[in-house]
Structure formats: C-alpha cells, structure tokens
Amino acid sequence: MFFFDPLYLLFAIPGMLLVFWAQWKVKSTFSKYARVPNSYGLSGYDVARRLMSAEGLNLQVNQVPGELTDFYNPADKSINLSQSSIQPSVGAMAVVAHELGHAVQDKQGYTPMRLRSSIVGVATLGTNLGTWLVFLGLIFGGASRSSFGFQMAVVGLILFSAAVLFTLVTLPVELNASKRARQMLIANGMVSPQEQAAVKDVLNAAAMTYVAAAASSILTFLYLAYRVFGGRRD
Numbered sequence: 001m002f003f004f005d006p007l008y009l010l011f012a013i014p015g016m017l018l019v020f021w022a023q024w025k026v027k028s029t030f031s032k033y034a035r036v037p038n039s040y041g042l043s044g045y046d047v048a049r050r051l052m053s054a055e056g057l058n059l060q061v062n063q064v065p066g067e068l069t070d071f072y073n074p075a076d077k078s079i080n081l082s083q084s085s086i087q088p089s090v091g092a093m094a095v096v097a098h099e100l101g102h103a104v105q106d107k108q109g110y111t112p113m114r115l116r117s118s119i120v121g122v123a124t125l126g127t128n129l130g131t132w133l134v135f136l137g138l139i140f141g142g143a144s145r146s147s148f149g150f151q152m153a154v155v156g157l158i159l160f161s162a163a164v165l166f167t168l169v170t171l172p173v174e175l176n177a178s179k180r181a182r183q184m185l186i187a188n189g190m191v192s193p194q195e196q197a198a199v200k201d202v203l204n205a206a207a208m209t210y211v212a213a214a215a216s217s218i219l220t221f222l223y224l225a226y227r228v229f230g231g232r233r234d
C-alpha cells in the first residue's frame with residue numbers, strides 16, 4: 001500500500017524529475033566548460049595551490065576517480081579532486097574553487113557548516129530508519145492514535161524531519177561556498193570577465209542539485225506526514 005500508493009507517486013514524481021533534471025543540467029553545463037581551456041592554463045592543482053596560499057590554508061590535495069566527485073574533507077583537511085578537475089579548464093576551475101570555498105568555511109567556523117556536520121548522523125538515520133518506522137507503523141498501526149503503530153510512525157516522522165533539515169542546511173553551505181569561489185577567483189585575478197560568467201553558470205547548475213534534493217525531501221516528508229496524520233488508513 002505504500003510504494004504502490006498513487007498519492008506517493010504524486011508526491012515523489014515531481015521531486016524525482018527535479019532531481020534528474022538538476023543532475024542532467026550540472027553534468028551538461030560542466031562538460032560544456034570542461035572543454036574550454038582557462039586563459040591562464042591553470043590546472044586544478046594550480047588553482048588549489050594559488051587559492052590555498054591566498055587564503056593561508058595548508059591542505060592536502062588528493063586525486064579521486066570519477067567526474068564531479070570532488071569534495072573537501074574537514075576530517076583530514078584535504079581537497080579531493082576528480083579526474084575532470086585536474087584539467088586546465090574553466091569548468092575545473094569553478095569546481096576546485098568551490099571546494100576551496102568549503103575549506104575556508106571550515107577554517108572560519110561558518111555556522112551552517114558546523115550545524116550541518118552536527119546533524120549528519122541523525123539525518124542519515126532519519127532517511128533510513130525514519131522511513132522504515134513510518135512504513136512499519138502504518139502497516140501495524142490501527143486507526144487509533146494511541147496505538148503503538150501510530151506512535152512508531154510519529155517517531156519515524158520526527159527522525160525523517162532531521163533528514164529534511166539536513167538538506168535545508170546544506171543550501172546555505174553550498175551557495176556560500178560557490179559565492180566564495182567566485183570572489184576568490186576574481187580577487188586573485190584568475191578569471192577573465194567571460195570566464196567569470198562561465199564559472200557562475202557551472203556553480204549555479206551545481207546549486208540546483210541541492211535545491212532539487214531539498215524540494216524532493218520536503219515532498220517526501222509531506223507525503224509521510226499526510227499518511228500518518230491525515231487520510232484514511234486503508
């Protein structure tokens with residue numbers, strides 16, 4: 001009754017389409033600018049080194065397989081660059097500067113980033129266990145609000161709300177890292193005006209994936225809340 005619920009599809013499909021569209025958009029925008037060499041011929045390593053010295057950061061720079069798999073690891077203060085980010089392209093420059101943006105956030109103790117790290121555990125639990133508790137609660141719960149099943153579903157819903165909160169807190173973290181990326185590239189004279197526009201394009205496309213994830217998560221939450229609190233249990 002859960003996964004074949006037409007109402008579930010009504011809530012889930014727009015979110016899924018948005019997520020797929022955003023992923024396609026970031027991939028196509030990146031691959032467009034991954035083919036455009038940057039005017040100073042800076043590789044991903046060069047971009048990382050220059051920005052690290054400008055920001056007074058001493059990070060380990062690693063290479064990871066894949067495309068757009070780049071990440072900053074606050075645990076070991078490392079920047080991890082994917083194959084496609086090593087190339088001296090405009091697209092790579094945007095991605096590498098974005099990861100440096102996260103490193104600067106970490107160094108400055110940027111509040112949304114700290115909040116995000118503090119809820120990551122419960123958010124992961126919320127996505128998995130939370131959904132299952134709602135699912136099982138609805139199966140085993142009677143119509144009565146004092147039933148064990150209902151209470152279990154409510155606990156599941158509360159856990160799931162941590163997952164929603166996580167996707168929402170991710171938004172300022174990501175948007176701010178991109179803003180810092182653009183500012184750092186401009187301040188250090190690493191981009192021409194044309195390249196500034198391209199960098200903005202890549203970073204905006206990347207931001208859309210986080211907006212889509214948040215929207216999708218909110219829609220799932222609304223669906224679960226509706227099943228728990230509203231409608232008939234059949």
Ligand SMILES: [Zn+2]
Pocket residue numbers: 098099102174177
């Ligand atoms: Zn990011």
